[in-house]
Amino acid sequence: MKSVMKRLIGMIPVFIGVMLLIFVLLRVVPGDPVQVLLGEHYSQDTIDRLTKAMNLDKPVFEQFLLYLSGVFHGDLGMSYVMKKPVTSLIMEALPQTVILALMASTFAWFVGIGSGIIAAIKQNKAPDHIFMGFSLAGISVPVFMSALFLQYVFSFKLKLLPLSSDGSLKSLILPAIALGWNSAGSVARLTRSNLVDALQADYIDTAKAKGLTNRAVIFGHALRNSMLPVITLMAIQLSSMMSGAVVTESIFAIPGVGRLATNAIQTRDMPLLQGTVLLTTVMVIFGSLLADILYSVIDPRIRREA
């Protein structure tokens, strides 16, 4: 519990740093936000009023503090283009992205761990080479390529699954596979290398000498000990998954957070972009916190150390 508290306190400077960086980047962008918000026809009076309302007349440092307090109150500003609070836009989009990421992770874990185990058991034999070849191909293929490939095969040729999202779970299957593909590759490689290491340990010989079946040795002894780093990988993957979601959502027309980010770029909608980046980054930070907690729950040695 103590270590979790320590970890939480350690996160505070990182949070502030993230927000400072996003804020500074916003300040650098050319173009007066007031002008962007108002469009073409406006009077000087309106400009002054809006400048005051958006706190742009205050010193920059005070603006940052106001921005910080806004974020903590759940206020991410108004979208320039959609003229709605960014928070509500993101909240509408978030469920889609979360479901997509969950489905993609599930796919990545099943396929990744499964093929990693097979590759490790059949080390240096044909299945090992095939699965590892696939996993390297998995991490070498950009998300947009696997997405287009899946669309071509499963929607166009086989007509099994819908081409783009209609809100149903079924229409999220292809995007989830496309998104999970890369992670599956990394998970498979890590599972294999850890399991290969674990299988060489002395306790495996002991377990075999006890007369346990191969299955019991692998699943009961080796696998459990080799899964720890794979859990850490989960946290790292969350970040690349958020990047991938931007692409998948754009290809499959899913109204999620990634789509908001692409729209924000294309329409030069800074508050919206700022909000989406902040949200995804916070999700990544909490993801790694969760992984660390999970890690110490699973491995008692770490708990004692802390």
Place this chain on the structure above:
Amino acid sequence: MEKTKKSTDHHNPGSSGAAAAAAADRKSADLSCEIKSYVGIRKKIRRMCRENPLAAVSAAVIVVMILMAVFAPLIAPYQEAEQDLMARLQGPSAAHIFGTDELGRDVFTRILYGARVSLMVGIIPSAITLVIGIFFGLLAGFHGGWVDYVIMRFVDVMLSFPTLLLCMVMMYVLGRYADSVLCIILSLSLINWAGTARVVRAQTLSLKETEYVEAARSIGVKRIRIMLRHILPNCIPSLIVLYTLSVPSSILSESTLSFLGIGVQPPAASWGLMVNQSKQFLFTMPWLALAPSLSIMLVVLAFNFLGDGLRDALDPYLESR
């Protein structure tokens, strides 16, 4: 040293303490035995080429690709943006071996010019990243204390962002000032250094405690000289591996940005942009998307295979991705 490492690890959101510590332990064990049986980097690479044909072939593929990119104007049968509206959307033929796109431009020619962008965006930012990463990593690891704390928190901040999203923000910010390719190079350079800094710092922390650094310090060698002459050369094997593996990820970032329409701007050629432009013909003329897609895959795979081979040969304990 052990203590400082533990306490800082608690603050790292990106890594988990135990794994990092374990890796560092193995690392230092590896270093101590390396002194006994020292084999030079060049010899190790030569050995890798003999024993790992896949890595050797990948290196050859990369060299051929670089040559093709450099000599693109000489090899290409057409001009980069030359349009032949009578010959739009043709399939592969003798005149156009990869066919033509919707404006009648030769796809093979555009692949060659796209290779220029991809390789440039892969190779240059990775090199800049390396320099920034070495600077901050050495500084943090060697100086320790508050310098280390501030730099490492900054690294944590950079590593918390999903790369693509931060890239998008950078493109947005820089987009008004510079050409799109330059923008991508700058954004990737300013974003990807954090991982390198972390590796260099970890190595500096363990190298700092070695006898030869202590010896150098006790005869009064300047700190900068210790860092550059005694510590940095020992990081080179991992840096070679890191560099080789960061090139493909930069190439992937560029192609993804261009695919989304916020990277390289038309009429310039980029593989990601070519996939984007052929997306609308995916179901009628899939070969259009195939050529740039396979190019991306080939170059990224080649760098990944080479990087894996180099890691096995030079630095087996560098954590795999």
